[in-house]
Amino acid sequence: MGEGNKLTIAVLFGGRSGEHDVSLQSAASVIEAMDKEKYNIVPVGITEEGLWLAGGDPLQALLQKDIPGTSTYVTLATKPYAPGLVLLDMGSASVAESFIPLDAVFPVLHGTNGEDGTVQGLLELAGLPYVGAGVLSSATAMDKAVMKILFRYNNLPQGDFFYFSAARWEAEEEELLALIEKRFDYPCFIKPANLGSSVGVSKVSSREMLRRGVQEALRYDLKVIVEEFIPGRELECSVLGDDNPLASVPGEVIPCNDFYDYRAKYLDQRSRLLIPAPLEPEREKELKKLAVQAFEAVECSGLGRVDFFYCEEEQRIYINEINTMPGFTSISMYPKLWEASGLPYTELIDKLIEIALRRHARQTRLETKFRA
Template sequence: MKKKVAVLFGGKSTEHEVSRVSAASVLRNINQDKYEVYPIGITKDGKWFEYTGNLDKIESGEWEKDVFYKTPEAHKILFNGEVDVVFPVLHGLYGEDGTIQGLCKLLNIPCVGPGVMSSSVCMDKVYTKYVLENFQIKQADYVVVNRHDYKTNKDEIINIIESKLGYNIFIKPSNSGSSVGITKAHNKEELIKGLEEALKYDRKVLVEEAINAREVEVAVLGNDEVKAATPGEIIPDREFYDYDSKYKSVQSKLLIPANLNKNKLEQVRQTAIKIYKILDCAGMARVDFLVDKSTEEVYLNELNTIPGFTQISMYPKMWENEGEKYSELISELIELAIERNNN
């Protein structure tokens, strides 16, 4: 009998559009002989609908016109126990941060990817740093800025950042992905603009030293038995790998393997596995590093527990390089979710 899999897409986060593209790719490649698939779209205002139409309309956003006010909301599919597994292709908040994972846990439905604690910690860049500092994982120097503190002590916070980090620096919302809300500051004016931009997306902001580095990523897969693919490297088409560079530009390049010697590639790969295990990840994660161009020191950048799944995304590309086809990868992730739920 086929297992029933709910593939969730869209959602309330700033990464709604990216989620749709990833999900359409998953839906085109999932093994229909093994799984009965329930595509469930979530609108930006949080309404859930089952969608069985043209997958191109998921990518464009037109799917909503086919279901809105016509189809009963689909969250009941989960609550009524009609599916065996949930595959949340929901990047960012309300999907990658432990919320969907918690819902699935309450309903005792296997969910693809890491669980509640791991998802929430990995989503929060600041707390990822706090945890991994205790395990001697090398990371860039940083300052954390709280929205309330910034409003009440702006000058003091600017002085702390300048004295500890100087310039050039990155400003990042702590809970955001796909480089949404991230800017780079070369001076005080850009710092203030960057902080105000990042604080639109989160009450907590990470200000981090900019390292002149290669951007190297590792695809990790597994529950208790973990494996990692050969690291790949991003060659961005601009100063840093921002949202447009990731999803709109055809000039950015992906190199597999990364342009590092064999020993350094293995160091990065093993460090990715170590971090994955420390943070109790399961199913999958993409671990992103910065490798200093001068010293080759390896710094953790961030983890993505629901990495991009578009046809050009690094996570499936790295496993394809290892000989694992896209459809096989999807099947393995579904079976890992069932295994984790049973243990």
């Protein structure tokens, strides 16, 4: 335990991910809102190359893309009985302390190398409690194909999908195109299986667009998913908890583009969020129930934002996806929905840290050695 009875929490941000910049925005809000009476915050910025920076102001350094030569680099000690950050001697650093003990970590990282189970694995090895989903759940939710297989196993309503590897595409491109056209109507969606922020996602309506869409998706991943187009309103619901998760009031996204692409998410200010989403009480109830079921289907923990399509004509809700580290700025959908449900941002962070500590304590009690 850190200074007094404050908890020392490392906040990780940035990362070797297409969503590096989004993570910096989320982390700036988290650090600002965290209760300084309760926590000593150790900000740790991960560069686009994957180096971990601590000391000074790593957030400013990454925001300004100007990393001082005097920066201190750290790594996690894989020493479960005394977890913390070890300072790396990168030639120049002369630092007084060489070890920063930690009580927990808040990985405010989105996408590759942050939301996909990789950092979570490192944190497990280090013996540290951390906010959010574990290794399996993070990896599962990141891979849209595996996520949808679990949704199907749990009988959750979703559109048809099909996936294939880069190797299969290389071997039988024409056969795959024919197969997709037989199974799906145009338009359909083509996506890299493991990505976020709509990067590499295309809506295609001809064979040539389909071919280009696959090529585009293959720039980002070795696995591609094809999805049936679901026309409908885009609704989102925040889930919080561990064994008995709760769902927030639902919100609605009104993209300013044809679909909610990268531009509509981050660049164009005209996309709108409606909180709460205008819905009949029955639909809202159904949505919240499905959100919790989706959270449980991928064995999520801590937080998850579940995204849906709602076809008003058929009165049918379809699940699109779950995000295990959704956008977390103070104006992002995930915290906004909790705020609208009566849980302010700072308290939401407290809850997430509590859940992380509780889950870790339970896990620590499990046997790691077999004794006959």
